[in-house]
Amino acid sequence: MAAILNHFTSYTIRPLLPLNKLKPLSSSTKTIQVTTTYSNPTNWSTINADVDARLKQALPIRDPLDVHQPMHDLVFSAPKTLAPALCTAACELVGGERKDGVDVASALKLMLAASYTHQYLPNLLQRPNSPSFPHNIELLTGDGIYPLGFELLASSDGVGGDADRALRVILEVARAMGGQGLVEAQYMKVKWAKGELDGDYALMRMCERGEGSVYSCAAACGAIVGGACEEDVEKLRRYGFYAGLIHGLLNGVGREGDVEEVKRLRSLALKELEGFDAEKVGAISSLVDADATRCVQ
Amino acid sequence: MAAILNHFTSYTIRPLLPLNKLKPLSSSTKTIQVTTTYSNPTNWSTINADVDARLKQALPIRDPLDVHQPMHDLVFSAPKTLAPALCTAACELVGGERKDGVDVASALKLMLAASYTHQYLPNLLQRPNSPSFPHNIELLTGDGIYPLGFELLASSDGVGGDADRALRVILEVARAMGGQGLVEAQYMKVKWAKGELDGDYALMRMCERGEGSVYSCAAACGAIVGGACEEDVEKLRRYGFYAGLIHGLLNGVGREGDVEEVKRLRSLALKELEGFDAEKVGAISSLVDADATRCVQ
Numbered sequence: 001m002a003a004i005l006n007h008f009t010s011y012t013i014r015p016l017l018p019l020n021k022l023k024p025l026s027s028s029t030k031t032i033q034v035t036t037t038y039s040n041p042t043n044w045s046t047i048n049a050d051v052d053a054r055l056k057q058a059l060p061i062r063d064p065l066d067v068h069q070p071m072h073d074l075v076f077s078a079p080k081t082l083a084p085a086l087c088t089a090a091c092e093l094v095g096g097e098r099k100d101g102v103d104v105a106s107a108l109k110l111m112l113a114a115s116y117t118h119q120y121l122p123n124l125l126q127r128p129n130s131p132s133f134p135h136n137i138e139l140l141t142g143d144g145i146y147p148l149g150f151e152l153l154a155s156s157d158g159v160g161g162d163a164d165r166a167l168r169v170i171l172e173v174a175r176a177m178g179g180q181g182l183v184e185a186q187y188m189k190v191k192w193a194k195g196e197l198d199g200d201y202a203l204m205r206m207c208e209r210g211e212g213s214v215y216s217c218a219a220a221c222g223a224i225v226g227g228a229c230e231e232d233v234e235k236l237r238r239y240g241f242y243a244g245l246i247h248g249l250l251n252g253v254g255r256e257g258d259v260e261e262v263k264r265l266r267s268l269a270l271k272e273l274e275g276f277d278a279e280k281v282g283a284i285s286s287l288v289d290a291d292a293t294r295c296v297q
Numbered sequence: 298m299a300a301i302l303n304h305f306t307s308y309t310i311r312p313l314l315p316l317n318k319l320k321p322l323s324s325s326t327k328t329i330q331v332t333t334t335y336s337n338p339t340n341w342s343t344i345n346a347d348v349d350a351r352l353k354q355a356l357p358i359r360d361p362l363d364v365h366q367p368m369h370d371l372v373f374s375a376p377k378t379l380a381p382a383l384c385t386a387a388c389e390l391v392g393g394e395r396k397d398g399v400d401v402a403s404a405l406k407l408m409l410a411a412s413y414t415h416q417y418l419p420n421l422l423q424r425p426n427s428p429s430f431p432h433n434i435e436l437l438t439g440d441g442i443y444p445l446g447f448e449l450l451a452s453s454d455g456v457g458g459d460a461d462r463a464l465r466v467i468l469e470v471a472r473a474m475g476g477q478g479l480v481e482a483q484y485m486k487v488k489w490a491k492g493e494l495d496g497d498y499a500l501m502r503m504c505e506r507g508e509g510s511v512y513s514c515a516a517a518c519g520a521i522v523g524g525a526c527e528e529d530v531e532k533l534r535r536y537g538f539y540a541g542l543i544h545g546l547l548n549g550v551g552r553e554g555d556v557e558e559v560k561r562l563r564s565l566a567l568k569e570l571e572g573f574d575a576e577k578v579g580a581i582s583s584l585v586d587a588d589a590t591r592c593v594q
Binding site: 068114115145146150153171174180181183184186187 | 361363364365368411412440441442443444445447448450451452460461463464465467468470471472474475476477478480481483484488
């Protein structure tokens with residue numbers, strides 16, 4: 001049996017979708033200490049490095065430079081999120097190849113970067129001297145990135161060469177990113193920022209449609225591409241959903257009083273992992289463990 | 298043999314991607330008289346009506362209204378383009394079911410509407426009183442529409458239930474809409490509008506990457522979903538490419554001196570249709586015929 005190793009990895013994560021109406025847990029940049037306990041040398045950092053390497057392949061700085069340079073720069077400067085890594089970890093948990101998980105994770109990372117760019121564009125437009133590219137270039141860059149994400153998912157060397165799985169993953173991703181997923185959360189955040197929306201119900205719904213949709217999609221897609229049975233796909237989808245809510249509450253909209261809710265969600269999340277290979281489960285459960293989700297300055 | 302009928306249909310078409318640096322053939326709104334000669338009652342109008350009916354199904358005005366009302370409104374107020382109808386006509390030409398062509402055409406129409414919305418957003422942002430929705434809502438609406446387009450293509454009742462064909466269509470659409478297709482054309486148009494780009498080479502490249510990419514993708518996807526052999530897919534792809542160039546030159550960037558080029562492209566386009574069913578070919582060839590492409594005020 002492989003020795004159990006402890007890895008401590010530090011990420012500097014800016015909130016993916018911060019809200020300016022709530023009292024944040026910390027300043028705009030937080031350090032999250034992620035504690036991972038593995039029976040193999042895999043950890044979130046190495047998964048993220050694999051995803052970035054795949055994206056550098058998919059996004060070479062090629063002609064026309066006007067188009068590809070900003071696409072490249074915006075993707076690699078977008079705030080980090082653990083959703084793509086969760087996708088890869090879910091794929092490996094169910095016995096899939098890491099390469100397949102990384103392919104889907106790369107597409108997810110692309111689309112989340114495009115979404116982030118557009119989310120903040122109206123703010124950028126109010127700051128005439130700030131952007132490194134003209135605003136319409138940032139807008140078009142997002143538009144170029146979305147199709148590239150779907151191209152990665154549909155290409156013949158993606159998703160393990162299995163057309164049915166690839167289509168299912170495309171459908172999952174399209175729904176999570178769309179008008180009943182991340183885009184709905186972004187609409188709500190626009191209203192929230194204007195003071196047109198408030199309260200716990202709206203807050204939870206934003207987390208559900210935003211981080212909840214994205215993380216549950218990531219975990220389900222990892223399971224699908226890894227060849228999991230339906231039951232395991234649904235378990236991992238629910239695990240991702242709870243993990244997304246926790247990360248949404250703590251990273252984006254954390255405020256006093258959420259501690260009990262986070263504990264409750266963590267317990268629900270871990271329950272979904274019962275029955276999976278005990279030696280492998282540590283690699284994915286660390287996403288919601290006490291250290292991983294404890295924000296420290 | 299069915300009697301040959303002549304249908305005259307009038308469209309009011311605003312240029313999909315106008316350029317303000319070139320002398321237009323007419324004012325910003327033109328009427329294109331499309332003359333179609335058919336051996337069946339199909340024509341561009343009825344195809345467009347079928348596409349719109351499919352889209353009304355796919356885009357019901359449902360909860361949350363904040364998200365779906367603007368998506369619905371922007372899709373149906375975007376300028377008309379004949380690319381989705383070309384997709385359906387290509388599908389029928391190769392013996393496919395109209396329903397399958399209409400499904401793909403609906404996804405194309407959605408994505409072209411999102412692209413149009415974003416293309417003109419920087420201009421809208423400079424006119425504080427003009428938009429019917431806040432700018433960030435228009436931005437997010439585009440973001441909600443792209444995934445919905447891919448969702449339509451990937452859903453189990455789309456693309457004739459054939460996973461391999463569906464994936465191929467998704468790949469074609471993703472490439473045509475992306476950084477080496479329509480988005481590149483839009484980048485060039487931003488530079489052109491600023492006077493940083495000029496000349497015939499740039500003009501043709503804009504048409505190639507813009508309307509050329511979109512129309513060739515539309516025709517190829519129609520052929521793929523209709524079950525055409527590879528040779529016919531490529532013939533229809535080239536036909537769509539020439540038709541797109543013609544429409545790009547005449548509708549978007551038409552100027553004196555293009556008449557000879559349009560004649561040459563028309564002849565190349567019609568050559569690609571040789572060998573197809575003579576009775577059916579009129580339904581698609583009318584896209585490039587003298588009347589269809591003659592802009593009249």
